[in-house]
Amino acid sequence: MNHAGKVIEGLMRAELDRYTAANPVSRRLADRAAEAFPGGVPLHWMRDWATPFPLFMAEAKGAELVDADGHRYTDFCLGDTGSMFGHSPEPVVRAVTDQIARGVTAMLPTEDGIAAAEALASRFGLPFWQVTTTATDANRFVLRWARAITGRSRILVFNGCYHGTVDDTFVRLVDGRPVHRPGLLGQVIDLTDHTRVVEFNDVAALEAALAPGDVACVLTEPALTNIGMVLPDEGFHAALRHLTRRHGTLLVIDETHSISTGPGGWTRAHGLEPDFLTLGKPIAGGIPCGVYGFTAAVESRMRHVQAGVPHGHSGMGTTLSANALAMRTLRVMLEEVMTDAAYAGMVALARHLARGLEAAIARHGLAWHVTQIGARVEFHFTPAPYRNGGEAAAAMRPELEQLVNLFLINRGVLIAPFHNMMLTSPATTEEQIARFLHAFDACAAALAGHA
Structure with missing residues (x-):
């Protein structure tokens, strides 16, 4: 030593x-x-x-x-x-106290949910939204949607990324080779079969990985935030958006940590144009809640895909998602706290x-x-x-x-x-x-x- x-x-x-x-x-x-x-x-x-x-x-x-x-x-x-x-902001304390007396979960929508969705659309510039229990779920469901509407099985993430406990993202580069993230337990499927990984800010590697035309989506934070903090090079996001569009690949921006940037996250502060946006953790004041938003074009493709499959479990959604308490606190955070x-x-x-x-x-x-x-x-x-x-x-x-x-x-x-x-x-x-x-x-x- x-x-x-x-x-x-x-x-x-x-x-x-x-x-x-x-x-x-x-x-x-x-x-x-x-x-x-x-x-x-x-x-x-x-x-x-x-x-x-x-x-x-x-x-x-x-x-x-x-x-x-x-x-x-x-x-x-x-x-x-x-x-x-902050811990227990006063507007959230009042909302929780009131809503618990009115009911916590019924698997039915509430007016608070509409107001929250309208606030999300105004804040982030994406017209359609769905609500989950965690940001992990939001990312997991978006990957499923991206694969369904593109007909492609592969996704792409950046080395060192963090998107919750989404299995598909537990891939790293070691000596230039994709491998499972160190420490991963109980993984029986080779994730590298369907997940490509390149270094952040490496436009040439990104282009090469997208060139075969088989990547459903790129899932990324605007800046890497869970391996230290890695900021994007000047022009990197413009190149990322250009290349994903050229190769028919959807772009998913995960704002769960970068919501620290401003009221509309990095997306609004820097004019990004994602197809999907995911967000969780702080948005309901500590009450478990995640959301994902998407464009009108994506929503149209979703409806087309749904029309072509029989009724059944989509593999997306959990019973407590979008419960009345989460919707109330989400609305209050957006309207009164995240100002x-x-x-x-x-x-x-x-x-x-x-x-x-x-x-x-x-x-x-x-x-x-x-x-x-x-x-x-x-x-x-x-x-x-x-x-x-x-x-x-x-x-x-x-x-x-x-x-x-x-x-x-x-x-x-x-x-x-x-x-x-x-x-x-x-x-x-x-x-x-x-x-x-x-x-x-x-x-x-x-x-x-x-x-």
């Missing part, structure tokens, strides 16, 4: 001891939970934090979280985007946060860089931005990422437990950003010359 590795290891030991001493109630709850949950948590992702045992939440409001031991945290993770507009004014404040705070990070990094001579997509900010352990998922994966330093994450937790600040992601919300304050920057500066100082 080199000197830098020894420094990180020593700091990590100290932070683990500090966390353990400070959180006896969470420790007791973790021991109890281990008797009921594998790994001591109801969802294994909850073990992805750098903590030696889970930090148990007692309550959360706005941009602050309180744990079981009574410690208060400034929350920049915000449920890894699920609470991007232009809210975004203006969030983005300004994120810019302040990003500049503070850059100043600390420069002050301590660290070869790191910072990226920002609207209200979403990340710092990376390389001096220059990545151009694709392969570069981002190669640059990852999990031991350093874990140390920074735990260091911040121990000083009352939460960021996402992976790839150093932070979000500002309408509830985030200048004081909270100052608290975060103070803790980050202390971490940078401890690492200076070693990271």
Whole structure:
């Protein structure tokens, strides 16, 4: 182990001891939970934090979280985007309280759903919408529709992409070859038979992959957001749209993370023209909900396909999708919470946060860089931005990422437990950003010359 590795290891030991001493109630709850949950948590992702045992939440409001031991945290993770507009916004609290008394789910439409669809159409520029329970479902159903209306079986994704737990997207490039994503469990079908994968920003590779004319759709985020943050080159999206149209391939834009860009996501901010748009996580204020929108041309092709098959289960939809509670909270979020004014404040705070990070990094001579997509900010352990998922994966330093994450937790600040992601919300304050920057500066100082 080199000197830098020894420094990180020593700091990590100290932070683990500090966390353990400070959180006896969470420790007791973790021991109890281990008797009921594998790994001591109801969802294994909850073990992805750098903590030696889970930090148990007692309550959360706005941009602050309180744990079981009574410690208060400034929350920049915000449920890894699920609470991007703050924990329990007041309009959502009122809507949930009222709607639960009126009924939660009946497998019947409501007027709230119409208003929500109208708001989505106005916001994103796509006239037709369907509602799911998660963004994963939205992406899964869109892939099924794309294959049905094109008659093609293959899809294309970019290396390092993230589209929820959609099987078709669990493909990566290793030494230029498509392979199953590392760690994938229980996969019995070779996904590379029907999924092509190329590097983001590689127009030549994209064109070659689409040239055979057998790709139903390209599914992509506007910028890769779950392997660090990889921004598109100038002109990349124009080339992507041109090539998909030339080869009769549908374009699906997944805005689930990039909704941080602005009220209409990256799509509206940068004038993208997708055939489908998918979105989930924060749009119903923490109530499970996902949506997918599509053009009038796509809707016409959908009707044509449906007319040619017998009545039966389409393979799309779940019983709780578009329930009355989700529709009410979706409407309220679109009309009262995800406003232009809210975004203006969030983005300004994120810019302040990003500049503070850059100043600390420069002050301590660290070869790191910072990226920002609207209200979403990340710092990376390389001096220059990545151009694709392969570069981002190669640059990852999990031991350093874990140390920074735990260091911040121990000083009352939460960021996402992976790839150093932070979000500002309408509830985030200048004081909270100052608290975060103070803790980050202390971490940078401890690492200076070693990271």
